[in-house]
Amino acid sequence: MTRLIFLGPPGAGKGTQAQTLAHHKNIPHISTGDMLRGAMRERSPLGIKAQSYVDKGELVPDQLIQDMAEERLSQSDTSSGWILDGFPRTVSQAQFLDELLQKLGQKTVQVINLEVPDEVLIERLSGRGRPDDTQEVICRRLEVYRLQTAPLINFYRDRQQLLSVNGNQALAEVTNDLEKMIT
Ligand code: AMP
Numbered sequence: 001m002t003r004l005i006f007l008g009p010p011g012a013g014k015g016t017q018a019q020t021l022a023h024h025k026n027i028p029h030i031s032t033g034d035m036l037r038g039a040m041r042e043r044s045p046l047g048i049k050a051q052s053y054v055d056k057g058e059l060v061p062d063q064l065i066q067d068m069a070e071e072r073l074s075q076s077d078t079s080s081g082w083i084l085d086g087f088p089r090t091v092s093q094a095q096f097l098d099e100l101l102q103k104l105g106q107k108t109v110q111v112i113n114l115e116v117p118d119e120v121l122i123e124r125l126s127g128r129g130r131p132d133d134t135q136e137v138i139c140r141r142l143e144v145y146r147l148q149t150a151p152l153i154n155f156y157r158d159r160q161q162l163l164s165v166n167g168n169q170a171l172a173e174v175t176n177d178l179e180k181m182i183t
Contacts, residue, residue, distance in 0.1 A: 002027055002081040002182060003106060005088070007152055008114030009145045010138070011121035011128075012167045013174060017114065018085035020175050021182070027081040030072055032065055032089075054132055057140035059089060059148060066096045073100060089149045094156075110182055111156040114167035114174070118142070 002025050006014040015031060022029035036054060039047030046064060053060045069087050072078075088094040101107065116124075125138045132141070156162040165177050 001108070002083070003109045004083045004182060005109060005111045005156075006083065006085045006114065007111055007149070007156070007162075008167060009116065009121055009149075010141045011125040012114040012116045013124075013171070014085050014114055016171060017112075017167075017174055017178060018083045021178060022083045024179070025081065025083075027083060028077050029083050029085060030069075030078075030087070031085040032069065032087040033085070035068060035072070036060065055137070057132060057137040057144060059144060062090060062092050062096070065089075066093060069093075069097070070100055073104065088152065091151055091155055094152055109161060110163055111152075111161045112178065112182075113153055113156075113162055113164045115164055116167040120168055 002021075004018075004021070006018050008014050015033070018031065019029050036047070036050045040051050040054065041047070046068065049064060050060045059065075065087060069084075073082070088097050101109070121142065122138060125133050125141075126135070153162065163181050165174060165181065167174055169177075
């Protein structure tokens with residue numbers, strides 16, 4: 001049973017790797033960023049609330065994200081496993097996820113920390129062309145990562161759930177390392 005969380009800064013390759021692995025294992029790839037972008041495109045109430053945060057590179061409030069994650073993880077296709085990409089992003093989201101998984105009767109989770117040096121991140125993000133990939137917003141997203149998300153590294157390391165992977169390699173190499181590590 002594969003239940004994985006992808007940690008790592010913006011631009012580390014979480015989305016690409018999560019998608020590839022989910023495809024190989026035939027389990028859902030759950031990206032809160034993709035879900036928010038979908039909601040913003042549709043101008044749904046959630047999308048309208050999220051827009052100003054995403055545009056500025058800030059995190060969307062925990063409660064909105066937690067409701068969205070709970071709804072998604074409660075769907076039946078998650079019983080065979082899942083890969084979470086971009087959630088949790090704060091310690092309180094991680095605590096919420098713990099409680100949710102307990103409620104859903106799901107346990108073992110491995111957490112992948114994709115490590116990539118800052119200068120490579122900035123270079124990658126600058127080349128993606130997403131609306132929240134302007135210079136100013138990129139800097140803010142990296143700062144928000146450092147302040148609010150990086151503490152999750154120790155949170156999961158202390159619980160011996162953390163696996164670190166060198167994300168500064170060719171895509172296929174990273175995938176290969178991941179495939180060897182995960183169960
Ligand atoms: P991503 O595609 O994961 O880089 O997410 C894009 C943007 O969506 C982030 O910069 C945040 O504004 C928002 N977002 C995605 N996931 C979360 C989350 N778990 N908590 C708060 N905001 C999120």
